[in-house]
Amino acid sequence: MAPRKGWPAMLEIKALEAGYGETLILRGIDLSIPEGALVAVLGANGAGKTTLNMTVSGVVRPRGGEIRFAGQSLAALSPPEIVSLGLIHVPEGRKIFPNLNVREVLELGSYRRARTNRARNLERVFGIFPRLKERTRQAAGTLSGGEQQMLAIGRGLMAEPRLLILDEPSLGLSPLLVEEMFTLIRRLHADGLTIMLVEQNVAQSLDVADQAHVLENGVISLSGAARDIAADPELRRSYLGL
């Protein structure tokens, strides 16, 4: 599906620069995510994918450039303030709370946002992930990697996201679970959720996404419709190894 003209951009990133200490990681990123779209951001290890996500969600301070979410500038906002706007980031490595049980982790997903709908959303998440429902009293740290990834996504959904950022949801999962993960992402998108999917898994990400951006050394090197990028001979050679 090509991006339709006239869609308001939900997330608008312009000339974004960010880094840690002396090191600049993002060297001027331009990126836009239309409402209702599933946009893939692809890149190898160290390209700056996680830094981009951390900067968008306010954990890392931008050095320059602009981030606007639903028209509002995020530059001066703290992570909790960004969460309350509905920008929800499911981080790489899940970052669930290992010492809390599954139900407690999910309920904390609505700590800042959608608290009044907690019971309803909990049922919804259990509907999407029946395996979590069987384990409500189990400590989150004792779940398998795949279950922890479901829990992290479930925790994100508890906040009723307007934009869901998924950072490497397929990382460390078995091929079968990776397949299941992409089916789930497709389904969440079909239900109308705007998703920014940040992945190394190029082929499957391009298969589910509407648009894609390739991140290399802190800049976007290639942007376009996912279908076109999948067919791009340059990408196929240098990145997919095809």
Add this chain to the structure above:
Amino acid sequence: MGYPPEILLEAVANGLLMGAVYGLVALGLTLVYGVLHIINFAHGALLTLAMYAAFVAHGAFGLDPYAAMIPLAGLFFVLGYLVQRLVIGPASRGDDSNMLLVTLGLSIIIENAMLAIFRSDTMTLRLPYAMSMVELGDVLLSVPRLIGFGVTLLLAALLFVLMTRTDTGRAIRAVAKERTGAALVGIDVAHIYAVTFGIGTACLAIAACLLLPSFYVSPRVGNAFVLVAFTIVVLGGMGSVTGALLGGLFIGVVESLSGLYFGDSLGQIGIFLIFILVLLLRPTGLFGARA
């Protein structure tokens, strides 16, 4: 070394009662360690401050320490919250080792302020019930210590409910293990740090009110308790709330029994023997997570 059983029983019972208050002091220390990952060197000085506050509440307003307990706990919660939010947090600039130094500096300031205001004399409250005892079978128990035991257990139950049933308590546990994940669900980590520090400080205010009827106050009195509390925290496992309470009870009994066998002035020798043994044999403590 043969003491009659009722003497031994009495020593154990009084040790348990004293140990509960030790556990309360250790609880604040272990909570702050578990969540902020710093050893709060101001803990002893804040306990001293709380004891003086209870002392003044009695002298100036005629408030019995037990009546002053709840207002002082509230006051010290706010104090702890503000100290973390406005002093320790900003001064440390996100570096844990800085936080530790700031608490050390804070303890020096508080101790010397107390020294300047109250002088170095030890002071005691003269309360009619300070020496009162109840007889339970063959065992004589001190009333203030019995009250201390009861209040500590009640407080532990309240804390358990707070930590497991409320969003704030769950956020505290979440921040303890996963700061970034907590920030990403919208938990204000700086606020949770301050709330935790406030709870730790409020525990000290309650401990101070429980200790005051039977203890003296001096500008360095808090350190004696905190030294024992450190032992308890190491014994129970750094960051473990259950460990702090059970460790406190255990250390109370050890102190009481070694006092009985080696004399009062050597009573604490047993505590430090245990401290060294734990460090040698089980450095993660009885309830601590294995590294």
